[in-house]
Amino acid sequence: MEFALSEDQRLLQSSLQGTLENVSPLETVRRFAAGEQDVAKAIDTALAELGLGQLLVPEAHGGLGLGALDAALVQEALGFAVSPAAFLAGAMASEAIGQAGSTAQKYKWLPMLADGSVKIAVALTETVSMREGAGLIEDGGKLTGKALFALETNSASHVLTADITGKLYLVDLAEKSAKLSPLETIDQTRTYAELTLDKTPAEPHADEAKRGEALARTLGLGRILLAADTLGACQNMLEKAVTYAAERQQFGRVIGSFQAVKHMCAEMAAKLEPCRSLVWHAAYIFDTEPEKAALMACLAKSHISEVGTFIARTSTEVHGGMGFTDLVGLHYWFKRIGTNRQWLGSPEQLRAEAASLQGWA
Amino acid sequence: MDLALSPEYEAFRAEIAALLKANADKAPANSDRGLKHPKRLAWQKFLIEHGLTARTIPTEYGGYGASPDILQSRIIAEEFAKSGLPRGLAGQGISMLVPTLLELGTDEQKAQWIAPTLAGETVWCQGYSEPGAGSDLASLKTRAEIDGDDYVINGQKIWTSTAKQADMIFCLVRTEPDAKKHHGISYLIFSMDTPGIEVRPLVDMTGSANFNEVFFTDVRVPRSQIVGEPGKGWQVANATLTHERGMLGDPNAAEARLLAIADLMQTETLNGAPLMDNPVLRDRLIRLQAEVYAMQANGLRVMTARLKKESAGMAGLLIKLQGCQLNHELARLAIDALGEIGVLYGETPYLKDNGSWQWRYMYDLGLIIGGGTAQIQKNIIAERGLGLPREPRLAKQQGG
Numbered sequence: 001m002e003f004a005l006s007e008d009q010r011l012l013q014s015s016l017q018g019t020l021e022n023v024s025p026l027e028t029v030r031r032f033a034a035g036e037q038d039v040a041k042a043i044d045t046a047l048a049e050l051g052l053g054q055l056l057v058p059e060a061h062g063g064l065g066l067g068a069l070d071a072a073l074v075q076e077a078l079g080f081a082v083s084p085a086a087f088l089a090g091a092m093a094s095e096a097i098g099q100a101g102s103t104a105q106k107y108k109w110l111p112m113l114a115d116g117s118v119k120i121a122v123a124l125t126e127t128v129s130m131r132e133g134a135g136l137i138e139d140g141g142k143l144t145g146k147a148l149f150a151l152e153t154n155s156a157s158h159v160l161t162a163d164i165t166g167k168l169y170l171v172d173l174a175e176k177s178a179k180l181s182p183l184e185t186i187d188q189t190r191t192y193a194e195l196t197l198d199k200t201p202a203e204p205h206a207d208e209a210k211r212g213e214a215l216a217r218t219l220g221l222g223r224i225l226l227a228a229d230t231l232g233a234c235q236n237m238l239e240k241a242v243t244y245a246a247e248r249q250q251f252g253r254v255i256g257s258f259q260a261v262k263h264m265c266a267e268m269a270a271k272l273e274p275c276r277s278l279v280w281h282a283a284y285i286f287d288t289e290p291e292k293a294a295l296m297a298c299l300a301k302s303h304i305s306e307v308g309t310f311i312a313r314t315s316t317e318v319h320g321g322m323g324f325t326d327l328v329g330l331h332y333w334f335k336r337i338g339t340n341r342q343w344l345g346s347p348e349q350l351r352a353e354a355a356s357l358q359g360w361a
Numbered sequence: 362m363d364l365a366l367s368p369e370y371e372a373f374r375a376e377i378a379a380l381l382k383a384n385a386d387k388a389p390a391n392s393d394r395g396l397k398h399p400k401r402l403a404w405q406k407f408l409i410e411h412g413l414t415a416r417t418i419p420t421e422y423g424g425y426g427a428s429p430d431i432l433q434s435r436i437i438a439e440e441f442a443k444s445g446l447p448r449g450l451a452g453q454g455i456s457m458l459v460p461t462l463l464e465l466g467t468d469e470q471k472a473q474w475i476a477p478t479l480a481g482e483t484v485w486c487q488g489y490s491e492p493g494a495g496s497d498l499a500s501l502k503t504r505a506e507i508d509g510d511d512y513v514i515n516g517q518k519i520w521t522s523t524a525k526q527a528d529m530i531f532c533l534v535r536t537e538p539d540a541k542k543h544h545g546i547s548y549l550i551f552s553m554d555t556p557g558i559e560v561r562p563l564v565d566m567t568g569s570a571n572f573n574e575v576f577f578t579d580v581r582v583p584r585s586q587i588v589g590e591p592g593k594g595w596q597v598a599n600a601t602l603t604h605e606r607g608m609l610g611d612p613n614a615a616e617a618r619l620l621a622i623a624d625l626m627q628t629e630t631l632n633g634a635p636l637m638d639n640p641v642l643r644d645r646l647i648r649l650q651a652e653v654y655a656m657q658a659n660g661l662r663v664m665t666a667r668l669k670k671e672s673a674g675m676a677g678l679l680i681k682l683q684g685c686q687l688n689h690e691l692a693r694l695a696i697d698a699l700g701e702i703g704v705l706y707g708e709t710p711y712l713k714d715n716g717s718w719q720w721r722y723m724y725d726l727g728l729i730i731g732g733g734t735a736q737i738q739k740n741i742i743a744e745r746g747l748g749l750p751r752e753p754r755l756a757k758q759q760g761g
Contacts, residue, residue, distance in 0.1 A: 003665045
């Protein structure tokens, strides 16, 4: 019985954090946000050298065969750095293909995911939230319709999506009838797009029997990773607030010695630390107790989203007027947390889902 | 990360579960009131003999004498929770005085006090807080002056639970009034039958007297009844205060309450439909469920740190603040779910769960304040956990 990270996991954390400090500093994030999306390529290359693309791919298919907790640690580091690096969509695609792909599909796609020769975006919003008439309809092996808020589209060659019955597909973005048009959100550290398909050929995941489970697992992993991303972003906002409160002087003393400010920092820390345990636990459960995984993912993401909203606001307030400026750049974290909160299920949606998973609704 | 228990521990769990099941008839009922009810003392004796309480206290002091094993302790706690049977006694004598004596008491003190305390025959109360010394406990003023072989104690304590029932008190008193405030305090133990002690019940918002005021007028206590050295009482007491904070935020208790509320919401109805059908109440329930699981996972992390003899850091510091707050919120949800029925209290028709939710809602607010207020907890988290500076002292300010 041990609830702690392994030596390897701590090594992964520190090498990743070191790499991101070098290749994905705030300056680079700012350039990405200003539209220079090519800056993400250098980050993706550096992360590929650390083996991140291989992380969740089974060893038999050229990957490292690691688990959801390892993936969560990666995403936590990316959230800490508000990095535009691609990771989440590829991880979800590995899970989807591993769950519901045929043997042939696994041999085809997983090695390419591992070595980076395909980059997969993810467009699964409508499996959780159907709005604005979006949703893809399958007819004769071809998909038609639109899917909103496709993520990590900037460097993608393919997209993982689902039709309105929840069946998963891979679509080659080189198809002429597949269109991606950008959606501008508050979060400019990542790209979002509307995917439009018109009788576009799509490769369905072969295993019909596992359709529901494959989607649930894929969403579950996505939610855990979004929770981890918010965890990392919150940790950074907390650290920034504490550093600022210990330096900034007013009325002849550092503001962190005033209880009004000190208690804001304490509240952030006291709320955040149990979230770290919750997210790690949810990731661990994802691999060890599949029957509880969906529930734990809902609880982890909904809870850290609430705490994230509190920390995003409170850290900004601790920074006073400077927190409101672009100069300090705190808003990149604020907005990333705000976007994670809604994507793949808002807290209210996730709690409703958690209730029905337990037979309470 | 590996949350599975080894086969040895699984076997231990099965053994404990079987033991509890086979002996459930020995347990006292709720109606067997009184700290020294014969059935309660017999149950305590049974629990000690089988290592289900006082497990790691040496046999020479009346304990079971097992070597400390955090996982075994946890398994025992979980099996008690599952069985619904009452756990071993955990009054302030057992949870606070016994660890203090084991660490700092003389051989005579250990031999005299630990065994009867564990057996439940000697009940203790704690004399720490005073009307003028709450969060600033070290400013306490109850004084003990040396007169021959005795200390003569004058002053007042407050928030003393079980003072009426207690045989003995462990008490902080000021023995060196000229020393700096943390250095002039001593830790004395003496009988509550000593002449000059008056106990007045302090009725609180729950309607009961869960606490008392204790007045000392020329109370004579032999100088040998000090624990630790004169003037070192603050350090003696601090070892056990840490213990109290850990005790006040038990995540397993929170889970039991959450499940009880889920049951309540499935069985009770509003306008003909189960309370659980109300999406707003359901949303609040799940919100608290996530927090309960977060605190449980946090508890596992703290336990792992203890197993490795490492500091749990922030994960440990937050337990009292977050745990007490969570329990209070759970009670609030139960009351809101019951609505008008939720305000029933006392002995009245339609009462649910014996009115325990209102009682908890009030009593848990007391726990948020007691044992280091929420605001003091935040100071501790910010100063020890985050390294933020202390509030500058007013006295050191220059000029006017």
